[in-house]
Amino acid sequence: MADYPDSYQYTAEHEWVSVDGDIGTIGITHHAQDELGDVVFVELPEVGASFEQNAAFGTIESVKAVSDLYAPVSGEVVEINEELVDRPEAINEDPHSSAWIVKVKFSDPGQVDALMTASDYQALIQE
Amino acid sequence: MSEIRQTPLHDWHVRHDGRMVDFAGWRMPVQYSGLMDEHVAVRECAGLFDVSHMGEIRLSGSDALATVQRLTVNDASAIEDGQAQYTAMVNDAGGIIDDLLVYRVNADEYLLVVNAGTTEKDHAWITSHAQGDVTVVNESSDWAQVALQGPVAERVLGRLVKEDLSAIGYYRFVISEYGGLPAIISRTGYTGEDGFEVYLAPAHAADLAEAILKAGETDGVVPAGLGCRDTLRLEAGMMLYGNDMDESRSPIEAKLGWIVKPDKGDFIGRDALVRQKADGTDEKIVAFKAVGRGIPRHGYPLLDGAGNRVGEVASGTFAPTLKEGIGVGYVTSALATPDNEIFIEMRGRSIEARTVKLPFYRRQR
Numbered sequence: 001m002a003d004y005p006d007s008y009q010y011t012a013e014h015e016w017v018s019v020d021g022d023i024g025t026i027g028i029t030h031h032a033q034d035e036l037g038d039v040v041f042v043e044l045p046e047v048g049a050s051f052e053q054n055a056a057f058g059t060i061e062s063v064k065a066v067s068d069l070y071a072p073v074s075g076e077v078v079e080i081n082e083e084l085v086d087r088p089e090a091i092n093e094d095p096h097s098s099a100w101i102v103k104v105k106f107s108d109p110g111q112v113d114a115l116m117t118a119s120d121y122q123a124l125i126q127e
Numbered sequence: 128m129s130e131i132r133q134t135p136l137h138d139w140h141v142r143h144d145g146r147m148v149d150f151a152g153w154r155m156p157v158q159y160s161g162l163m164d165e166h167v168a169v170r171e172c173a174g175l176f177d178v179s180h181m182g183e184i185r186l187s188g189s190d191a192l193a194t195v196q197r198l199t200v201n202d203a204s205a206i207e208d209g210q211a212q213y214t215a216m217v218n219d220a221g222g223i224i225d226d227l228l229v230y231r232v233n234a235d236e237y238l239l240v241v242n243a244g245t246t247e248k249d250h251a252w253i254t255s256h257a258q259g260d261v262t263v264v265n266e267s268s269d270w271a272q273v274a275l276q277g278p279v280a281e282r283v284l285g286r287l288v289k290e291d292l293s294a295i296g297y298y299r300f301v302i303s304e305y306g307g308l309p310a311i312i313s314r315t316g317y318t319g320e321d322g323f324e325v326y327l328a329p330a331h332a333a334d335l336a337e338a339i340l341k342a343g344e345t346d347g348v349v350p351a352g353l354g355c356r357d358t359l360r361l362e363a364g365m366m367l368y369g370n371d372m373d374e375s376r377s378p379i380e381a382k383l384g385w386i387v388k389p390d391k392g393d394f395i396g397r398d399a400l401v402r403q404k405a406d407g408t409d410e411k412i413v414a415f416k417a418v419g420r421g422i423p424r425h426g427y428p429l430l431d432g433a434g435n436r437v438g439e440v441a442s443g444t445f446a447p448t449l450k451e452g453i454g455v456g457y458v459t460s461a462l463a464t465p466d467n468e469i470f471i472e473m474r475g476r477s478i479e480a481r482t483v484k485l486p487f488y489r490r491q492r
Contacts, residue, residue, distance in 0.1 A: 037354070038163040040445045041422060059474070061422050063162050063445045064354055066474075 002030035005096060009112055010121035013070045016096065019112055026072060027100040028060065028091065031125045036062040039091040042084045044102065050076045053111055058101070060091065073111040075104035134179035135271045135329035139336055143350050151244035151369075153180040155353050162354040166447040169318055169359055170490075173277030174351030175339050178317075178324065179332060182246030182267040184239045190259035195229055195237050198256055200378055200400065202391040206231045211298045211315055214386055216252065221377035221399035225249050226368050228315065230300060238266075238311075242368045256395070271332035275339055275348070276322030276359075278490075283343035284323055287335070288312060292323070306331040317356060319363025320490055361453060362446050364414065364486030370425065371412065371441045371455055379403040380457065381412050382485075410438065411463035414485045415471075417452030419478040423471050429456050430470040430477060437462055440471065446487060453487050454480075 008016040014032035018025040033039065041061040051057045051071045058069040080102050084090060090099040106112065116124070133154050140147060145156030156177065158165060168174050186194055195203045201214035210231055216224040225245045230238040241249045250265045257263050275284050285292045290303050290312055300313035311326040327335060340348060357367070366372055372381045379387065379400060389401050417423055423443030431437050443454030454471075462469060467482040 037158065038161055038447075041420065061445070063358060063447065066422070066424060 002034075003096065004029070004118040004122055006118045008096070008118060009072070009115035010118065011070070011072045011115055012124065013072070014125075015070065015072050017072050017112060017115060018100075022106050022109060023078065023103055024073060024075065024106055024112065025100045025103050028069070028095055029121070029125075030095050032067075033092050033095045036060065036065055036067060038063050039088045042088045042091070042101070044080045044084065045077050047077050047080060050074075050107070053108075060088075069101065071104075072115060073104065074107045076107065077102050078105050079103040132180075134177055135332040136177040136179060136273075136336055139333040140177065140350075145350065145352060148353070150353055151180060151242070153243055155180060156350070158352040158354045159350045162352070162358065163447050165349055165351040166355040166358050168347055168349045169277045169320055169351055169355060170448055171278070172347030172349075173275055173279045173283060173320075173322065173343060174318075174349055174355065175336060175343075176274040176276065176351050176356060177272075177332075177336070178274050179271040179329070180243035181272055182241040182243060182249065182265070183270045183326070184241060184246070184250055184253060185236070185264045185266050186239065186253070186257070186261055187236045187264075188259070188261040189235055190257075190261040191235050191237050193259065194253075194257050194261045194263075195239075196391060197258075197394050198253060199227075199229060200387045200394060200396065201229070202388040203229050203231070203237065204391065208233050209299055209301060211300055211313060213298075215378050215383065216249065217377065217396035217400070218374060219396055219399065221379070221396045221403060222374035223368070223372045223376055223378060223381065224252055224374060226366065226372065226383075230311070230313070232302070244369060269329070270326045271329040272324055272326050273332060273335055273339070274316055274322060274324045275343075276316045276318040276351075277320045277348075279343065279346040279348065280320070280322040283339060283346055283348055284312075284325075286342045287338050295323075305335060317363075317365055318359040319365070319486065319488055320359070355447075357442075358444050358447055361442050361444055361455070362448055362486065362488035364488075366412075366455075367442055376412075376457070377403055377408070380408045380410055382463075407460060409460060410457045411460045412441065412455055413458050413463040413467075413482045414453070414455045414487065415469060415480040415482045416449075416487070417454075417471060417478055417480050419480075421471065421473045421476070421478040422452040423454030423456075423473075423480070428472040429458055429480075430472055431459075431462065432468055432470070434470075434477070437469065448488050452480075455485075
């Protein structure tokens with residue numbers, strides 16, 4: 001059974017957000033990588049790009065499927081995980097930690113509070 | 128829509144953690160441990176596939192050969208007892224009804240192995256065109272089919288059957304038995320690797336699958352799903368009915384002209400195919416590799432250098448062996464030759480690609 005950290009917030013689009021002050025680290029969930037299968041390609045936004053909540057900000061491709069990454073919150077990209085460009089399979093190996101995707105500076109910190117808790121999210125994927 | 132069917136190996140798949148999906152009316156495993164691992168296992172060791180969903184249609188009688196000859200484009204008179212042939216059935220316009228294997232059991236008996244999704248259609252087509260002394264029987268539910276594909280296939284399967292597998296040549300088969308019931312062991316496959324397809328009684332399929340896994344444990348044999356079957360076949364340049372060809376495409380457009388034998392005499396679609404061979408066709412299938420970063424996918428538009436739409440991707444994938452994006456698609460015939468620059472429109476971006484000769488991957492013999 002995968003571990004869904006209680007300190008993270010989750011979305012119905014199968015992403016997680018870890019909050020540190022006004023910076024959020026965003027990744028995809030264990031469930032999402034499992035559904036996708038072997039990840040072979042990740043397209044990341046540029047540092048400095050801004051996007052609104054629910055906007056597509058990148059794509060992630062497995063051998064068989066392509067999936068958009070949706071912004072869990074509005075914000076500006078302050079860092080991207082460059083390692084994923086050369087080692088996209090890291091997303092399958094460690095989706096909740098080292099294979100984070102982007103870090104953003106929140107433009108509306110209140111949005112985070114409305115996201116799902118770990119137990120809500122786990123209930124969702126067990127439906 | 129008819130009900131989703133299960134193969135005799137359904138419970139076996141579930142027991143081996145197969146991820147089950149609906150495919151061509153069947154509940155099938157798309158993967159077990161993971162598509163990439165399974166793909167590599169087939170190229171380097173061997174993978175065990177359930178292909179029981181495929182259809183088997185038997186033609187028997189003194190006019191069986193004449194019927195096969197009228198219904199298929201290849202020359203079935205050229206094969207011997209115990210030999211199989213890749214061929215296609217086409218309609219009057221030359222459109223592909225199905226691609227299939229013809230097994231010659233003997234002069235009066237042929238077994239046609241057809242695609243799962245087209246079995247009913249094919250059976251109806253064959254029955255309506257059968258003339259003279261020929262009986263057509265859809266035996267699909269009487270056969271399970273297990274494929275062991277990969278370099279260690281002969282060694283592993285050889286431990287379980289009494290036949291000398293080294294004596295079975297490529298595209299040859301023997302009629303044997305397994306568990307006291309008839310079985311067919313055929314040196315054929317859909318992966319680009321050496322390997323065998325075993326047709327056997329449904330009741331014994333799980334027994335054989337389990338025996339193969341056990342016998343091949345130390346040789347790296349793993350259960351392999353439809354996911355890697357698709358990446359393996361595309362790397363090997365094999366066409367998939369429904370994706371890469373259908374009734375709107377002819378064998379000439381699909382670059383399967385090598386299976387069309389007009390000299391054998393008359394057959395359904397002959398005139399149309401002879402004309403296409405002589406005059407050419409507006410479009411043809413072409414293979415390509417993505418040069419830029421990106422993975423071609425079914426339905427993505429194909430563009431020429433000026434940005435004009437020249438076709439679309441029929442099959443596309445990330446190629447696990449080659450580690451790049453590959454695909455095939457129908458384009459204007461002028462572009463359907465190797466070494467042309469084309470572009471793939473991927474979700475609003477235009478990615479450069481280069482046309483290549485098939486196959487993408489060829490095993491070392």
